[in-house]
Amino acid sequence: MTISVTITVNGQPETRDVEPRTLLVQFLREHLQLTGTHVGCDTSQCGACVVHVDGKSVKACTILAAQAQGAKVTTIEGLAADGKLHPMQEAFREHHALQCGFCTPGMIMSAVDLAQRNPNPSEETVRHELEGNLCRCTGYHNIVKAVMAGAQAMRG
């Protein structure tokens, strides 16, 4: 059995026939070739696969594409506009908030969601809110700095 799923991804409606067991992250990576969304643990713990579904952060490895039928999904590829990095991406670059970069797409998507809900977060809030995103390189210090700077840049 396949089902037709339509999801608006980064502003573009995309329809594909998929098996019902297709995860959203597979839909993005394998059907749309949007490989910026990473699969780290595949057990909804590491957060490398975080995308926004109707504006809210979700772990794309733990939602079926079918569950996102009709939704608007934003991935890391959808953040930059007009050849300019999103303020949160720019903050990660500026503060060297990554080493290997594997966790970075999910980290940035969670950070953007955090900053939208919490425009002026304290360091404690940032550390608490990022508990669903694991980074095995940096020790989080520069990530926290970047998220605070990115949130500030987003408020303009």
Added chain:
Amino acid sequence: MYAFNYHRPKSLADAGKLLGDASDGKFIAGGQTLLPTLKNRFASPSDLVDLTGITELSGISVSGGTVSIGAITKHGVVATSADVKKAIPALAHLAGLIGDPAVRNMGTMGGSVANNDPAADYPSAVLGLNATVHTTKRKIAADSFFTGLFETALEESEIITKIEFPVPKRAGYEKFRNPASRYAMVGVFVAETADGVRVAVTGAGPCVFRHKEMEAALAKSFSPDALKGIKTDPGKMNNDIHGSGEYRAHLVGVVAKRAVQNALG
């Protein structure tokens, strides 16, 4: 995951029929527990019936000393609801401790309660607040809802529609988390309700349970000190790689005192 058929009905009647027609169907709400279970091939349902398209299962309302929460209401919504924060702050606090922000944007109250994971948070609030679980067939009191490890009083095609929480005089929740999974190693929900003091413990044993000795002590004096010296039987605790029965039994005492402190504000 093994292959399955997927359905997204718009009404409870259709959902019940789809499950009845399936050879081995399962309901899915947020899927934050079910999907990992399927990925591990611990279950292989023939059909998934998605309940999140049924709008009447959503929403929060407060009236006459009762907070009513629709089954597909997400943890993140409960955690940030001004109504819940005002009426039962401990319930909003508990919801905000489940998983992480992304998990809270998908996971639902009804899904968590129906699944009755021994380490889930919500069952302790349902039992501790003496809530009533409304289903497509009946109303079930919290005391007879949770029947064992991943077991509830729900029948095969019965769907939780909403959960009604009586507003307590005061309540508090404290959780000692497993740092990796963020599930409760031990979570304790204490409440001073119209029917007396209730203490519900999750994470520690195979199923959420009421701690009657603690309830009796807190009924006499609602203070952390009232719990001094009260023992919990290690033989009735979970014993696994995360902690021994003795460790969990000790944690129950520590966490319960903090929950009472939280309730006192």
